[in-house]
Amino acid sequence: MKARELIANHARQFGTLAVLLVLGGAISLCTPHFLTVANLLNVAQQTVVNALVAAGLTFVIISGGIDLSVGSILALAGIVMAHALRTGWPAPLAVLAGLAVGAGCGAVNGGLVAFGRLPPFIATLGMMSVARGGALLASDGRPVSGFSAPFRWLATGEVAAVPASVLLLLVVYAAAHFTLQRTKFGRYAFAIGGSEEAALLSGVPVRRYQVGFYAAGGGLAALAAVVLTARLNSAQPIAGLGYELDAIAAAVIGGTSLMGGQGSIVGTLLGAFIMGVLRNGLNLLGVSSFVQQVVIGAVIIAAVLFDVALKRTRR
Amino acid sequence: MRGIAKRYPGVMALDGVDLEVRRGEVHGLLGENGAGKSTLVKILAGAVRRDAGTVTIDGREQLLDSPRAAQAAGVSIIYQEFNLVPHLSVAANVFLGREPRGRLPGTLDQPRMNRATAELLRGLEVGVEPQATVARLGVAEQQMVEVAKALSLEARILVMDEPTSALTAREIAQLFRVIRTLRARGVAVIYISHRMEELFALADRVTVLRDGRVVGTRELAAVTRSDLVRMMVGRDLAEHFPRRQVALGAERLRVEGLSRRGALHDISFALRAGEVVGLAGLMGAGRTELARALFGADPIDAGRIWINGREVAIASPPAAVRRGLGFLTEDRKRQGLVLGLDLVANTCLASLDDFSVGGVVRRGREVAATARWVGELRIKTAGLGQPVANLSGGNQQKVVLAKWLCRQADVLLFDEPTRGIDVGAKVEVYQLINRLAAAGKAVLLISSDLPEVLGMSDRILVMHRGRLAGEFAAAAATPEAVLQCALGAQAA
Numbered sequence: 001m002k003a004r005e006l007i008a009n010h011a012r013q014f015g016t017l018a019v020l021l022v023l024g025g026a027i028s029l030c031t032p033h034f035l036t037v038a039n040l041l042n043v044a045q046q047t048v049v050n051a052l053v054a055a056g057l058t059f060v061i062i063s064g065g066i067d068l069s070v071g072s073i074l075a076l077a078g079i080v081m082a083h084a085l086r087t088g089w090p091a092p093l094a095v096l097a098g099l100a101v102g103a104g105c106g107a108v109n110g111g112l113v114a115f116g117r118l119p120p121f122i123a124t125l126g127m128m129s130v131a132r133g134g135a136l137l138a139s140d141g142r143p144v145s146g147f148s149a150p151f152r153w154l155a156t157g158e159v160a161a162v163p164a165s166v167l168l169l170l171v172v173y174a175a176a177h178f179t180l181q182r183t184k185f186g187r188y189a190f191a192i193g194g195s196e197e198a199a200l201l202s203g204v205p206v207r208r209y210q211v212g213f214y215a216a217g218g219g220l221a222a223l224a225a226v227v228l229t230a231r232l233n234s235a236q237p238i239a240g241l242g243y244e245l246d247a248i249a250a251a252v253i254g255g256t257s258l259m260g261g262q263g264s265i266v267g268t269l270l271g272a273f274i275m276g277v278l279r280n281g282l283n284l285l286g287v288s289s290f291v292q293q294v295v296i297g298a299v300i301i302a303a304v305l306f307d308v309a310l311k312r313t314r315r
Numbered sequence: 316m317r318g319i320a321k322r323y324p325g326v327m328a329l330d331g332v333d334l335e336v337r338r339g340e341v342h343g344l345l346g347e348n349g350a351g352k353s354t355l356v357k358i359l360a361g362a363v364r365r366d367a368g369t370v371t372i373d374g375r376e377q378l379l380d381s382p383r384a385a386q387a388a389g390v391s392i393i394y395q396e397f398n399l400v401p402h403l404s405v406a407a408n409v410f411l412g413r414e415p416r417g418r419l420p421g422t423l424d425q426p427r428m429n430r431a432t433a434e435l436l437r438g439l440e441v442g443v444e445p446q447a448t449v450a451r452l453g454v455a456e457q458q459m460v461e462v463a464k465a466l467s468l469e470a471r472i473l474v475m476d477e478p479t480s481a482l483t484a485r486e487i488a489q490l491f492r493v494i495r496t497l498r499a500r501g502v503a504v505i506y507i508s509h510r511m512e513e514l515f516a517l518a519d520r521v522t523v524l525r526d527g528r529v530v531g532t533r534e535l536a537a538v539t540r541s542d543l544v545r546m547m548v549g550r551d552l553a554e555h556f557p558r559r560q561v562a563l564g565a566e567r568l569r570v571e572g573l574s575r576r577g578a579l580h581d582i583s584f585a586l587r588a589g590e591v592v593g594l595a596g597l598m599g600a601g602r603t604e605l606a607r608a609l610f611g612a613d614p615i616d617a618g619r620i621w622i623n624g625r626e627v628a629i630a631s632p633p634a635a636v637r638r639g640l641g642f643l644t645e646d647r648k649r650q651g652l653v654l655g656l657d658l659v660a661n662t663c664l665a666s667l668d669d670f671s672v673g674g675v676v677r678r679g680r681e682v683a684a685t686a687r688w689v690g691e692l693r694i695k696t697a698g699l700g701q702p703v704a705n706l707s708g709g710n711q712q713k714v715v716l717a718k719w720l721c722r723q724a725d726v727l728l729f730d731e732p733t734r735g736i737d738v739g740a741k742v743e744v745y746q747l748i749n750r751l752a753a754a755g756k757a758v759l760l761i762s763s764d765l766p767e768v769l770g771m772s773d774r775i776l777v778m779h780r781g782r783l784a785g786e787f788a789a790a791a792a793t794p795e796a797v798l799q800c801a802l803g804a805q806a807a
Contacts, residue, residue: 183674194653201650202665203636261655
């Protein structure tokens, strides 16, 4: 009875999980190289960056917004952090500086949306260009490379055979899930996305929270920059190009509504993994990256079509 | 319509409904919320497919499997929320989807649309320009555009769902004149309204629905108001406006010189603990604007506000809520509730601070509080985890009330708390208002329903064009005097 209720209340998430499992099953039938511990950990590691960005974006989208600037923020935060590391800052401090830049850019986005009354699309489109330009300026257009071993541990280290970055991902997702489901911050994201006016007229400090959602989005993009920089041992000013679209795709595949008011962190994680598994599987099968683009686009469309159909049958 | 049935998951929305409407008749459709009126109308409109039954129009059986089919069969519906494109012109809206072609391929015959629209509007004696942008029109004018559109479709059956809920008395009179004109032209009008006096003024016959079945169809000349109420609720309503005996306490709210340019001029009044003060006035008199200004939803240009004896600055709704104000808005679906969220989240939305520790929401406490209010207010729901979108209008309104009860606000601004909810739920809302007053709250009751204002209030304030035009003690107030004052005559 309890299990049935669980499935009924989370039909969409279980649907996404089923898609992920079927997809994995299909790929493992086609190639023996997919279903190995090493490859699966590899998939997880490759999914970390997109999944981190998508987690923050999930809050923004549920609250009725959108953030196109996360890819650029990732690049800017990475460059700032890399410079700090190169000038001899201790790793934790440099990471904090990167996160602060990311959250700060996000807060500016949020401020423009909440207090400047700009449509989120426009505000973050502007920030997308500003942050990218900032990253190029700060790095003179060149990568900043070569970091100490302690910093790189995030990419190279393992805890009980699990890569450190995958562990980080799990911790962040556990925290994000808790925040969305169990805190005021999460509740207000749903309320504001569902009806901004009703939330405001219920006394919810809508503007302040909007700034918070975008700051979380920027902060998590910066956290993704930390992982990416550690892995590549290099921060690139052109890093994160197009990541905003991958992250939006992960959230949407996971059932988050671009209209706001609906979505889940678990869904986004599954969505990110569907994209990761798909890329990995197509790579293993030797499918060209051009075809991969087409396939991933088709999956996004299919996911949304599925959502629309689901809503129609319920009505 | 014969033997119409429609089943939704868990409910039989319509169960063998027969409805016969004659040419040149205004036929009232009456029933509590959830009785099946909307479903019946949606079937007629082709928006919802029926599970069983037949629909015959002018002797021909109709399938009505799409809105287009219904349109072709001569059915037009004017919903409470209009189906108009706000930024297009009146003429463009009237001809939307079947624009006459211009001489060049792919162009529209704008002059012809304007001419035809002007003619339709003239026939309705409505002073609206065909080129006017719909968004700039008032509610009543937009409604006339809908009527014109229905006429241009050569509708033989016109359904109007609560058409007067947003209209002033004068606009209602004009609407009635138009409806009578249509009746004289042989159009069958199905008229849905909760306001019984309108049905008595306008309709020839009325069909009462209850729980998806027809209770009966009556000639209006042969029934009384209480007959109809009995048919609707299946029981006698003990007292429409329950009495209350409350000793007034300390001043809860004082407002002095409140002004907002173009909307409110120098408004001063006070509310005491245990008091229900009615705020009457016509549409656009500034009643909602006053509530919004008090609540910090709109900025004010001048004025001072005291709550519980302390002067406060209210710059935003969150500040208002912190100070102990509660605002039940006129538009519950857009402003009162987050429809996609469940009963618990909606009930606790204004008081989440009380249910969270360090930003973490204690779900158990929330559920317990919600369960208590659901029980006390007798909210009918399949479960606390249901999205409030699934509730009927009356129950939705009770959730909004629960939200402010849960918040324990001291001063409650109620803007049209009983609009669009059925008689039974109305009485429950009235009882609740009385309970709030008895508990020492102060209530400002904004309502366009005069009997309601008169029946519920200790005092009545009347607004006219952004000013307080008069004040009446409940005992001294008559509907005529209040209306006179609202219309701008000298106050007593």
